Amino acid sequence: MTGQLDRLVTVAWMAFRGSVQGLRAIGLAAFALMPTLIVAGIASAHPSADTLAASAPLLFELLTLPIVAMVIILVLSVAQFRNEIDAEILVYLSARSVGRPTLVVGKYLGATAAALVFVLPASLLPLAVATLAGGTAYSASVPAAVAVAAVLATVAYGGFFLFLGLATRSALLVGLLFGFLWEELLPLLPGDVPRLTVIFYLRSYLSGAVSSGPLSGYGGAVPLTLALSVLVGIGLVFVVVGSAVLRYLETAPEKESA
């Protein structure tokens, strides 16, 4: 018999493999291509080199992070528990001798890795297309900051959405409301209210990591290290809370067979 780490890796690998195949994965891959296609469309209109170079980071901040990445992470994270409970297949894992926290952490790691398979290309390909199409070359800090922000978004949103999948039967709906109302509207409000959103810390991180261009100079941003800590912290806290929830959660659908 092997230890919890081996079991954790097995659960994570299973979650990853299940997430990156099938029709859902094809749909997510197509969705992830959207920012790249938009930048390609902009490039086809032959704008100036600076305008073209500015379009990709701007799109990352306004479309890729808050919509494309958020939806991809939501779909994959919620699927880990809620879909499996509803499909009556989580039982094959939860009825075994593996600890329930191991299941939560393993699935979180697997779903995070799987989400990055879609989110990283969605974040970086537009930059590559803009450069290849004649846009002004980016400094190394731009793609690096974009990549790190994509990872941080996956870590933070992934933890929260995984928890939602454990906490509510309407996880997808609640997740969409969170993404499109909470994350979109609260940053528009004055004072410290924007600090209650994940996107605030993502923009803060980008602002601290990139010295010029559309990603820099986010008004009211907190320091880079604080932003980074908060984003990682959000992911960890929700994984811990999710582990506690799963210990007491009934993982069978609430019905008697017909």
Added chain:
Amino acid sequence: MTAVVDAEAVTKRYGEVLGLNGFSASFAEGITGLVGPNGAGKSTLFRLLAGQLKADQGRLTLLGQPAWGHGEFRHRVGYCPESPALFDWMTGNDLVTTLLRVDGFSRTEAAERSARAMTEVGLTQDGDRRVRVYSKGMRQRVKIAQCIAHDPELILLDEPLNGVDPVGRASLSALMRQLSSAGHHLIVSSHILYEVERLTDQIVMIANGQAIAQGDLHRIRDLIDSRPHVIDLETPDPRGLARALGAWDHVVSIEFVDAGRLRVMTRSPDTFYAALPGLVVTEGLTVRSVRSADDNLDAVFRYLSEGRR
């Protein structure tokens, strides 16, 4: 015999609906059949035993441990749920091996155990095909394979023969008997009573979330002997036969089913069958056929569940 599962007044509600309603029963070592119609509460009991649901009231233990518990203890239990759903993107071999790895087996041992379990359920040749393309019967087999592969003491099989072809049923029934002979304890549910009757004499009957009878099948038959039995008689003279049978004090009721058939309810079927030939001879009556509705377990179950209403 020691009880491997003990239930005392276990109640489980799904909102307003009662899945189990004060269910009390003991499941002995060896094979026990859990018999009841669809919606009786069989799957709810299995989900409680598998630690997937928590009882609202009552006490439920398996192998001396509370059913609502997780972790290492679960290694001693194998669970085959009723639902045919599986991780469709995996192959049969991959599924069983991965679940064994989740259970803590090393890569090598998981592969060996998986191969053995797949052979036992007759899926060796299809082990490398994706579960997505499996028939219902093959799904049942792979579900049983993942349930027995870690060599658990207690095996919970919820409707394991559902969707399996007749040849498969025979081989899986043989496998269950073989597992029992090897010292495993099995609880097997079914709504098809003859399946369980062929597998074991030890049964628990469930209806409306309650255990309505339990123990040896013959004891249950004794238990119902005090209850009226229904016997159908075909005769060209139903009125004459009814008049003659009406004189017997153990005959509870006589019903004219159609022009040539009577349905008699008697409290003493043995006396009825012993005296009927004499009656036919002395009264000069003709009886073309006698058919007891109590020939199989189905009738036993019907009697018991109706008796509780």
